[in-house]
Amino acid sequence: DVKVTQSSRYLVKRTGEKVFLECVQDMDHENMFWYRQDPGLGLRLIYFSYDVKMKEKGDIPEGYSVSREKKERFSLILESASTNQTSMYLCASHPAGRGSHHTGELFFGEGSRLTVL
């Protein structure tokens, strides 16, 4: 069974803290994505990565950075957490690499619910 694992289901942090959200996939997928999910706004893409050490900005990258040192792991970093970053964060992976088009699905983790006080 394919698996995308997010390290923390629930986190509570204080304003200004540095936050790491970890995501690991065991499917050898090239593409990995970080979304945030907010009521009434659906899923919004923060960052994505086509390959190791590669990253590209999504629609709302401000206040976030990412790291992809190994193919299976894609980390989302909040350098200085703020209350407007309270949200559900979803990691996903997809098998196609950059330049190739794949009609397959995105595989999601269970989500990390972050509360910033």
Add this chain to the structure above:
Amino acid sequence: GDSVTQMEGPVTLSEEAFLTINCTYTATGYPSLFWYVQYPGEGLQLLLKATKADDKGSNKGFEATYRKETTSFHLEKGSVQVSDSAVYFCARVNTGNQFYFGTGTSLTVIP
């Protein structure tokens, strides 16, 4: 630009009622289309998909047909169950492998 628009919720239905959740898209070319479902406390999982015009995706009694002429991919189920209560997302993927999601439609089915 590319986008997906789905009907606003929340939707509340009685068990065995007929369900339709509308979804339309804008895109260049012919994107693959998806419906994802999110059960309470879980991540999103694929419900069904269609990769070309006139394809019908189906799963768990749900169906959706890729209509190029109306740029739509409406989700339907003939008889909903309490266990279908979830949030449903319409999505499309472009040739750059970027996925675009609708805002989600919350469905509650009451016994």
